[in-house]
Amino acid sequence: MQVHHYDVVIVGAGGAGMRAAIESGQRARTAVLTKLYPTRSHTGAAQGGMCAALANVEEDNWEWHTFDTVKGGDYLVDQDAAEVMAKEAIDAVLDLEKMGLPFNRTPRARSTSVASAGTLATTASPPCAAPATPPTAPVT
Known part of the structure; x- marks a missing residue:
């Protein structure tokens, strides 16, 4: 089994998740978990x-x-x-x-x-x- 180590784990790759990743990624090892491709997120599809x-x-x-x-x-x-x-x-x-x-x-x-x-x-x-x-x- 492969183990990954991160300082920050962000669940969701919508606008808020991606913005959080940009901020934390400059200072910490960051992972973003998403069930969809980021441009298909709720933010991208919001009506x-x-x-x-x-x-x-x-x-x-x-x-x-x-x-x-x-x-x-x-x-x-x-x-x-x-x-x-x-x-x-x-x-x-x-x-x-x-x-x-x-x-x-x-x-x-x-x-x-x-x-x-x-x-x-x-x-x-x-x-x-x-x-x-x-x-x-x-x-x-």
């Missing part, structure tokens, strides 16, 4: 979009994604963590795209963003329509 306000196809806002995440988690989600995720997701998705993660494209070669059912982008009046940049001075 419901992702938590990233790219605004590349239609109006979008990180606050809407934060609210969708909290609401989708029946308000049990750590709201501060959801906000950090929604804010940082934009740069993370752009990094993944630069690394070669395949995304569906529009005829103008922009990556597509598909609003899933129940998201604020599909409603007439998003409740989080406040500006993305809060005022610099507190309101009294």
